[in-house]
Amino acid sequence: MMVSFSFAQQRSGYGILAGYGINAHLADFRSFPQYPNCCPQFSHGKGNAPIFGIFYDFPLTSTSSFSTRISYNDYQATLTSSEFIILSGNIQGEYQHIIEASLQNIGIESYYQYSPYHQLNIALGLRYAFYVQPTFSQKELLIKPLVGTFPNGSRSRNEFIDQSIPFYQSNSFGPVLGLSYQLPLNALQTLFVLPELQVYYPLNDIVSQNDWHIHQYRCGLSIRYSPFPHKDIHKTYKDITLIDTITISVKPPFTEFTRGISALSVDTLMSPDSIVYLTIQKRTDTIKYGHIKQLQVNISAWAVYDNNREEPLIKIVDEEFTSVLMTPLLPYVFFDKGSASIPNRYQILEHQQLLSFSEDSVNSDDRLSTYYHIMNIIAKRMKLYPQATLKVIGCNADIEEEQDNISLSKQRVESIKQYLIHQCGVESSRLKLEYRNLPEKAANSKTKDGAQENRRVELIGSIPEINAPILTNETIRTINPPIVRFKSKVIHDNPLEKWSLKSRLTDSVFQLYKGVGDVPAILEWNIDKQKGKAAFKQSKLDYTLIVDDIEGMSTVNKDSIPVEYLSIKKKKTERIADKEINRFSLILFDVRSSDINAIxxxxxxxIKTYIKPNSSIIVKGFTDKHGDIKKNEKLADERAKSTAKALGFSESSGSVYSQGNADTYSPEYPEGRLYTRTVDVIIETPIVNE
Known part of the structure; x- marks a missing residue:
């Protein structure tokens, strides 16, 4: 391997150059004096010729230098002009006038050179040249017609060969602009090759009595020799041994060392004042050693609260509260497309079951499961209020097979009527039957969701109690924190094969995660949604992470978190602060509206009757996933704020939240979407224990 050095300082140099010139001639004359020529005008010409020369340069600063050149050049060119005429007999004729000029010259060039970047040079200078007996040849040719001659009997005339150009200027001078790049050819950087480009523009005309001048574009190579000042070269000899080591991990406790085979090479390092001769010995050794591969696992549990607030998990609190749960009733029964049969998702009870039916028993946080008893709830209330009547209004989507299909609306009413009379025992005289196409407050049937919502029977009581929300006094449990976030960190040498994380509160309340490959950094368990009905008495949260790698190594990390159970009785006995949590909902807002309507x-x-001076209020607005997400988010926020304003609470006593495109219930059925388009109101009021 040869190592070369680059030197920043400039040095004097000299050399030879060779290149090629491309000549562009611009002219405005008809002929040379004393030489007849019928050309109407010569305007341009072109040519090319070789360039040779020698040069010398010396430095001015570390980035600039001065250069002088002596070079041979030739501005030769061929000037042509075509002339079109009409000959006798209305024949199209064409003459071509040609001048071939030879403008050999020897010139001196002086440059200022600047190096802005490494070996790049920009040159600006002047050239002064002497012409060496410039000559020309000319002739005129008959191109068309293809037959015929000039009056001299030939197809050419006014032909002259190697004539001296009359009244030529003895010299030419003008600026030169150039660009070159210096490339070293040897290790000491004393010999260089320089590719270069130049433009030369003489300022004077070639002939004193004619308008005729040139531009020349040059490309070429220079060979430059730039010796260092003479000094003694210091020579040294060095031996170098280079050893590479390859380590291979094997099962312990085996260890082995293998010495590699040496390879010999020589090299030379050169600089302006020294030469270093290297003898290099290289070899590669191999070490096999027994490495005990590690597999370490760490897992921790964190509490996750509202707004994704995270804290270390110290304990889990299972707490009882007295509560009022209000579930609004959606007074619609929805039907499948083209069908008058009551869908299976609605709760159809036998007569004996209806006798013991209680709306309190079906009221729960799952509003849809409560809603599917809508016919049973209304029938029960009709029994409680014998003075009430019930409008049963049949509707359809009024499109496709349901278009103007009043008969289908009537059949749907008949299905509801038969159930209310024969199963529930409601007198037929108290049922007011109506049939129509679209509902009075219809959705857009041109959309799939809108058409679904219009295929319904409406159940409207004559007194408010028939369609009033369900109010249930109950005991509820909350789990705090509602979500546990597990964070894992695994350190391993081998790739992982499989893992499992099991978290357990009771035999019926647990969560199992498992997978292959790497363990996710974060896993979450929503305990509050999975808590079930049984309290976590004398319980604890156990969680265990098991990880196996591909070589059969396995490790386990486990821990426990205590659970505190706070019953209403315990809080009262031990005078622990308590509160009442009441939950309400508003549904059936008008389409794209946030106004509090008559419903x-x-x-x-x-709700206002449950608000006390020391109550804290939370209002949450939701919309379903139907429509534009930004518009839904805005609508959810407007409905929440409209509800808060109607309740008359201040920012200090309550909080307002909103969520567009919520997924509270599946959007597959209309009731799921309608119960998602809601505003929830939660009122928490401290209880003073006497």
Whole structure:
């Protein structure tokens, strides 16, 4: 291997150059004096010729230098002009006038050179040249017609060969602009090759009595020799041994060392004042050693609260509260497309079951499961209020097979009527039957969701109690924190094969995660949604992470978190601060509206009766996933704020949240979407233990 050095300082140099010139001639004359020529005008010409020369340069600064050149050049060119005429007999004729000029010259060039970047040079200078007996040849040719001659009997005339150019200027001078790049040819950087490009523009005309001048574009190579000042070269000799080591991990406790085979090479390092001769010995050794591969696992549990707030998990609290749960009733029964049969998802009870039916028993946080008893709830209330009547209004989507299909609306009413009369025992005289196409407040049937929502039977009582929300006094449990976030960190040498994480509160409340490959950094368990009905008495949260790698190594990390159970009785006995949590909902807002309509105004008045001076209020607005997400987010926020305003609470006593495109219930059926388009109101009121 040869190592070369680059030197920043400039040095004097000299050399030879060779290149090629491309000549562009611009002219405005007809002929040379004393030489007849019928050309109407010569305007341009072109040519090319070789360039040879020698040069010398010396430095001015570390980035600039001065250069002088002596070179041979030739501005030769061929000037042509075509002339089109009409000959006798209306024949199209064409003459071509040609001048071939030889403009050999010897010139001196002086440059200032600047090096802005490494070996790149920009040159600006002047050239002064002497012409060496410039000559020309000319002739005129008959091109068309293809037959015929000039009056001299030939197809050419006014032909002259190697004539001296009359009144030529003895010299030419003008600026030169150039660009070159210096490339070293040897290790000491004393010999260089320089590719270069130049433009030369003489300022004077070639002939004193004619308008005729040139531009020349040059490309070429220079060979430059730039010796260092003479000095003694210091020579040294060095031996170098280079050893590479390859380590291979094997099963312990085996260890082995293998010495590699040496390879010999020589090299030379050169600089302006020294030469270093190297003898290099290289070899590669191999070490096999027994490495005990590691597999370490760490897992921790964190509490996750509202707004994704995270804290270390110290304990889990299972707490009981007294509560009022209000579930609004959606007074619609929805039907499948083209069908009058009551869908299977609605709860159809036998007569004996209806006798013991209680709406309190079906009221729960899962509003849809409560809603699917809508016919049973309304039938029960009709029994409680014998003075009430019930409108049963059949509707359809009024498109496709349901278009103007009043008969289908009537059949749907008949299905509801038969159930209310024969199963529930409601007198037929109290049922007011109506049939129509679209509902009075219809959705857009041109959309799939809108058409679904219009295929319904409406059940509207004559008194508010028939369609009033369900109010249930109950005991509820909350798990705090509601979500546990497990964070894992695994250190391993071998790739992982499989893992499992099991978290357990009771035999019926547990969560199992498992997978292959790497363990996810974060796994979450929503305990509050999975808590079930049984309290976590004398319980604890156990969690265990098991990880196996591909070589059969396995490790386990486990831990426990205590669970505290706070019953209403315990809080009262031990005088622990307690509170009442009441939950309400508003549904059936008008389409794309946040106004509190006539359906929701009675609910607002009911909610106000539960608000005390020391109550804290949370209002949450939701929309389903139907429509533009930004518009839905805005609508959810407007409905939440409209509800808060109607309740009359201040920012200090409550909080307002919203979520567009919520996934509270599946959007597959209309009731799922309608119960997602809601505003929830949660009122927490401290209880003073006497």
């Amino acid at each position: 929701n105004k009675p609910i607002i008045q009911l």
